[in-house]
Amino acid sequence: MKQHTSYRAFVVHRVSGIALACFLPAHFWVLGNALELDAFLKWTEQPLVKLGEWAIVVALAAHLGGGLRVLALEFLPWQSWQKSLAAAAGALVVAVGLAFALAL
Amino acid sequence: MNPRTETTLWILQRASAAVLALCVTVHLATIIYAVRGGLTAAEILARTRGNNAWLAFYALFVVAVSIHAPIGLRAVLGEWLGWRARSRDFALVLFAAALAWLGLHAVLGVFLG
Numbered sequence: 001m002k003q004h005t006s007y008r009a010f011v012v013h014r015v016s017g018i019a020l021a022c023f024l025p026a027h028f029w030v031l032g033n034a035l036e037l038d039a040f041l042k043w044t045e046q047p048l049v050k051l052g053e054w055a056i057v058v059a060l061a062a063h064l065g066g067g068l069r070v071l072a073l074e075f076l077p078w079q080s081w082q083k084s085l086a087a088a089a090g091a092l093v094v095a096v097g098l099a100f101a102l103a104l
Numbered sequence: 105m106n107p108r109t110e111t112t113l114w115i116l117q118r119a120s121a122a123v124l125a126l127c128v129t130v131h132l133a134t135i136i137y138a139v140r141g142g143l144t145a146a147e148i149l150a151r152t153r154g155n156n157a158w159l160a161f162y163a164l165f166v167v168a169v170s171i172h173a174p175i176g177l178r179a180v181l182g183e184w185l186g187w188r189a190r191s192r193d194f195a196l197v198l199f200a201a202a203l204a205w206l207g208l209h210a211v212l213g214v215f216l217g
Binding site: 014017018020021024025027028029030031032033034037038041044057060061063064067068070071074075096099100103104 | 118121122124125128129131132135136137139140143144145146148149166169173176177180202203206207209210211213214217
């Protein structure tokens with residue numbers, strides 16, 4: 001069962017959600033101190049922080065893709081194309097990951 | 105917890121997910137557009153200050169995520185850590201309130217200054 005695509009999609013959705021829930025308070029805290037934003041943005045120039053930014057953006061794309069998959073499975077009448085939703089979510093993650101990496 | 109409350113939480117989770125699907129799509133596109141050439145506070149604030157449409161959008165985003173994240177964590181805490189006591193829901197209400205307060209404080213700071 002644990003090798004099944006649906007289980008993998010479930011784990012990715014859940015782990016990305018946990019990562020986002022941990023990240024959000026810090027994200028809001030920094031934005032709430034807008035006067036100190038430039039000092040913080042300078043800190044984010046470090047390669048490891050950039051890697052972390054990339055990972056959280058990828059997690060956001062993964063959670064979006066996984067969430068759209070869940071909504072489609074729960075609310076739309078069953079169609080055979082829904083079996084490809086996990087692959088579509090994966091494609092979204094790759095596209096966002098590449099676009100953000102190129103923009104960084 | 106009684107079945108009616110569980111049903112309400114399930115509906116709130118799906119309704120907030122639908123709002124967040126739109127918000128996250130717009131946010132991801134904005135992030136990718138904004139980071140090109142690097143970020144500065146002046147550049148961010150020039151885009152946001154006084155922009156009421158973005159203020160309303162991000163306020164809605166914060167409210168939706170303050171509903172969605174704690175309900176999602178509730179399932180994680182119950183299923184993966186076995187924490188199903190009332191103290192879990194109390195902690196998550198505090199987490200939701202903290203998220204909403206920090207998020208709206210951030211939105212007001214960035215958009216109204």
